[in-house]
Amino acid sequence: QRVHRIAVIPGDGIGTEVMPEGLRVLQAAAERFGIGLAFDHFDFACWPYYERHGQMLPDDWRERIGGHDAIFFGAVGWPAKIPDHVSLWGSLLQFRRAFDQYVNLRPARLMPGVRSPLVRRDGTPRAPGEIDMLIVRENTEGEYSSIGGRMFEGTERELVVQETVMTRHGVDRVLRYAFELARSRPRKHLTSATKSNGIAITMPYWDERVRAMAAAYPDVQVDQYHIDILTAHFVQRPEAFDVVVASNLFGDILSDLAPACTGTIGIAPSANLNPERRYPSLFEPVHGSAPDIAGRGIANPIGQIWSGALMLDFLGYRQAHDAIVRAIEVVLDPANGGPRTPDLGGHARTADVGRAVADAL
Amino acid sequence: QRVHRIAVIPGDGIGTEVMPEGLRVLQAAAERFGIGLAFDHFDFACWPYYERHGQMLPDDWRERIGGHDAIFFGAVGWPAKIPDHVSLWGSLLQFRRAFDQYVNLRPARLMPGVRSPLVRRDGTPRAPGEIDMLIVRENTEGEYSSIGGRMFEGTERELVVQETVMTRHGVDRVLRYAFELARSRPRKHLTSATKSNGIAITMPYWDERVRAMAAAYPDVQVDQYHIDILTAHFVQRPEAFDVVVASNLFGDILSDLAPACTGTIGIAPSANLNPERRYPSLFEPVHGSAPDIAGRGIANPIGQIWSGALMLDFLGYRQAHDAIVRAIEVVLDPANGGPRTPDLGGHARTADVGRAVADAL
Ligand SMILES: CC(C)[C@H](C(=O)O)[C@@H](O)C(=O)O
Ligand SMILES: CC(C)[C@H](C(=O)O)[C@@H](O)C(=O)O
Numbered sequence: 001q002r003v004h005r006i007a008v009i010p011g012d013g014i015g016t017e018v019m020p021e022g023l024r025v026l027q028a029a030a031e032r033f034g035i036g037l038a039f040d041h042f043d044f045a046c047w048p049y050y051e052r053h054g055q056m057l058p059d060d061w062r063e064r065i066g067g068h069d070a071i072f073f074g075a076v077g078w079p080a081k082i083p084d085h086v087s088l089w090g091s092l093l094q095f096r097r098a099f100d101q102y103v104n105l106r107p108a109r110l111m112p113g114v115r116s117p118l119v120r121r122d123g124t125p126r127a128p129g130e131i132d133m134l135i136v137r138e139n140t141e142g143e144y145s146s147i148g149g150r151m152f153e154g155t156e157r158e159l160v161v162q163e164t165v166m167t168r169h170g171v172d173r174v175l176r177y178a179f180e181l182a183r184s185r186p187r188k189h190l191t192s193a194t195k196s197n198g199i200a201i202t203m204p205y206w207d208e209r210v211r212a213m214a215a216a217y218p219d220v221q222v223d224q225y226h227i228d229i230l231t232a233h234f235v236q237r238p239e240a241f242d243v244v245v246a247s248n249l250f251g252d253i254l255s256d257l258a259p260a261c262t263g264t265i266g267i268a269p270s271a272n273l274n275p276e277r278r279y280p281s282l283f284e285p286v287h288g289s290a291p292d293i294a295g296r297g298i299a300n301p302i303g304q305i306w307s308g309a310l311m312l313d314f315l316g317y318r319q320a321h322d323a324i325v326r327a328i329e330v331v332l333d334p335a336n337g338g339p340r341t342p343d344l345g346g347h348a349r350t351a352d353v354g355r356a357v358a359d360a361l
Numbered sequence: 362q363r364v365h366r367i368a369v370i371p372g373d374g375i376g377t378e379v380m381p382e383g384l385r386v387l388q389a390a391a392e393r394f395g396i397g398l399a400f401d402h403f404d405f406a407c408w409p410y411y412e413r414h415g416q417m418l419p420d421d422w423r424e425r426i427g428g429h430d431a432i433f434f435g436a437v438g439w440p441a442k443i444p445d446h447v448s449l450w451g452s453l454l455q456f457r458r459a460f461d462q463y464v465n466l467r468p469a470r471l472m473p474g475v476r477s478p479l480v481r482r483d484g485t486p487r488a489p490g491e492i493d494m495l496i497v498r499e500n501t502e503g504e505y506s507s508i509g510g511r512m513f514e515g516t517e518r519e520l521v522v523q524e525t526v527m528t529r530h531g532v533d534r535v536l537r538y539a540f541e542l543a544r545s546r547p548r549k550h551l552t553s554a555t556k557s558n559g560i561a562i563t564m565p566y567w568d569e570r571v572r573a574m575a576a577a578y579p580d581v582q583v584d585q586y587h588i589d590i591l592t593a594h595f596v597q598r599p600e601a602f603d604v605v606v607a608s609n610l611f612g613d614i615l616s617d618l619a620p621a622c623t624g625t626i627g628i629a630p631s632a633n634l635n636p637e638r639r640y641p642s643l644f645e646p647v648h649g650s651a652p653d654i655a656g657r658g659i660a661n662p663i664g665q666i667w668s669g670a671l672m673l674d675f676l677g678y679r680q681a682h683d684a685i686v687r688a689i690e691v692v693l694d695p696a697n698g699g700p701r702t703p704d705l706g707g708h709a710r711t712a713d714v715g716r717a718v719a720d721a722l
Contacts, residue, residue, distance in 0.1 A: 093559070117596050119480050148524070148562040158529040162562040163509070168519040198454070198613060201509040201523040228613045232621030235478050235596055252559060252589045253614065260593030 003036035012046035013289025014299035015074025021301035021354025028358040073284035099279035101272035104137035108258035112333040116263040137251020178245035193246035269306035327360035364397035373407035374650025375660035376435025382662035382715025389719040434645035460640035462633035465498035469619035473694040477624040498612020539606035554607035630667035688721035
């Protein structure tokens with residue numbers, strides 16, 4: 001039996017609280033489906049490590065986790081809410097680039113027992129599954145660049161410049177991933193986020209590559225919207241979207257907005273993929289380290305658990321993925337009276353939910 | 362009596378249909394409040410002009426409209442839904458830069474009789490006025506830059522680069538406007554949109570200037586959110602926001618998302634301001650030229666009318682502004698049985714609504 005080596009990085013804040021539940025469910029799935037998983041734990045990429053070492057990552061972090069089959073990540077950011085610069089948050093961005101995780105994949109799906117802040121045009125709530133989209137975000141280049149700088153520092157003439165860089169290599173490979181994904185789904189529908197009417201150099205190039213790629217996927221229905229009106233459509237008619245592909249920045253925005261629309265931002269998962277499997281891919285919940293509730297054992301572990309499901313899917317175990325998502329739905333469905341953490345209006349603790357999902361498997 | 366000279370540019374599509382109603386209500390307000398308004402009509406900045414002349418604007422457009430006190434604009438973009446590049450849309454961007462309209466101001470307000478796609482956490486709809494925010498967008502620099510280009514064209518190595526440019530002059534002046542505006546409102550609350558954890562050069566600079574400016578406004582309560590989570594907050598708790606200030610791109614996104622949250626994107630107004638009044642400011646509805654319903658006389662003119670109210674406010678007639686907004690609310694309120702265009706579930710025509718608002722004044 002093949003054994004997949006998983007690097008486990010809990011991070012800080014509630015990351016350390018939801019991780020054990022993510023692992024619990026992974027282990028249960030591994031047993032049930034006969035999957036070989038071996039976990040190595042790492043204590044870096046978190047605030048406590050930063051406090052001790054003055055840096056987020058050890059110098060040899062690439063060697064230490066670069067040979068694993070996947071990285072299972074918790075959350076990082078505690079206790080700073082918004083740091084002045086990226087150093088604290090940088091580790092995630094470093095992983096993405098060093099391990100060429102050029103696809104960021106985030107599902108946004110209406111789940112049973114989770115209230116969406118949106119209603120249909122007639123004022124009624126939507127049914128579970130009625131919104132079901134996948135955001136595919138370019139995860140290595142684009143607007144997140146390190147090129148640029150400041151001039152006339154400290155004077156009235158002060159200015160800053162930062163360059164957005166898009167390469168054909170970088171754009172085409174994420175588009176190809178998105179087109180393949182759309183093709184594999186029943187609706188075969190792909191939406192591209194653009195802003196070619198305002199961002200006059202890079203975004204028209206993005207559109208050009210979308211058109212070129214679309215020619216190779218005649219079976220996929222493609223449309224595109226400017227990012228401004230696209231965010232409006234997300235709140236007005238979210239059920240219209242299937243796969244949505246976007247640049248690094250637009251994808252960052254849409255992949256928070258979409259789970260907010262389904263009410264699942266606290267439980268949504270996220271995959272940072274190197275589809276060629278040359279480097280480990282990283283799986284993490286969308287939520288942050290939530291300093292406000294950290295240390296109380298009441299964080300909702302479903303985002304971590306769902307991220308584990310995405311990991312198994314990527315490792316080749318689609319059945320195990322589907323079973324975990326179904327188990328999550330069983331626990332969330334109010335009809336079953338399962339445990340709910342306070343964010344979902346219940347009184348359960350983190351571990352109660354983890355155990356319930358493992359049992360439902 | 363001072364006479365304000367208004368340049369009227371209806372544009373194309375439904376722009377030409379809603380403009381007469383905007384003018385009708387302006388004229389009614391001018392009579393009632395004794396305001397001197399003189400209108401000059403211009404036929405450029407629209408698709409028909411482009412078809413005839415191969416360009417959107419005459420060569421001497423600056424001279425022809427630059428001396429006016431304000432520009433009252435309809436909509437442009439018909440019949441192309443998404444053009445390949447900005448040339449078709451460029452006139453608005455050219456006005457903003459040439460006339461240094463560095464503030465883009467967009468109110469998003471829950472109106473009576475207009476259904477918001479959002480509900481409260483308990484599933485109930487929010488009441489009129491419960492969401493009431495003003496988006497202040499930087500309108501001349503930032504991500505909308507013309508610097509950049511393409512390399513290795515047509516090869517596998519092809520890449521594009523585009524530069525975001527923020528200047529202290531440009532950032533400070535829009536922040537100052539936003540802080541003053543927040544100070545003038547009962548809640549005195551300002552939210553700044555950032556993304557300093559990912560856009561590592563320009564956005565930390567933006568944050569730095571926000572902090573510097575905040576020191577001069579101790580009475581204004583300031584917070585900041587990364588743009589990704591901010592869009593999520595807009596759908597989760599839109600009532601929490603008062604004045605929101607953002608860069609050109611982030612402001613573009615938020616000022617479509619916010620009126621989508623209030624259900625008013627079809628009727629929201631927009632002001633492009635040169636607060637120093639060295640150049641004319643421009644007032645236009647948020648909606649586009651709506652090719653799908655153009656020519657049928659059923660477009661909702663309220664965005665145009667509300668934009669006229671913003672124009673009167675900027676020209677110094679706050680009372681007239683308030684009266685028009687109240688008249689709009691009277692017509693929209695289902696209790697009064699006023700005319701409603703099809704977008705609001707009625708059968709009225711564009712002119713019916715314009716007349717009703719003028720009468721309600
Ligand atoms: C048409 C387009 C260039 C414009 C913009 O992005 O500024 C529009 O979306 C707006 O918000 O006025
Ligand atoms: C923490 C931050 C740098 C990161 C990003 O912007 O990519 C986060 O928002 C995300 O989406 O994973």
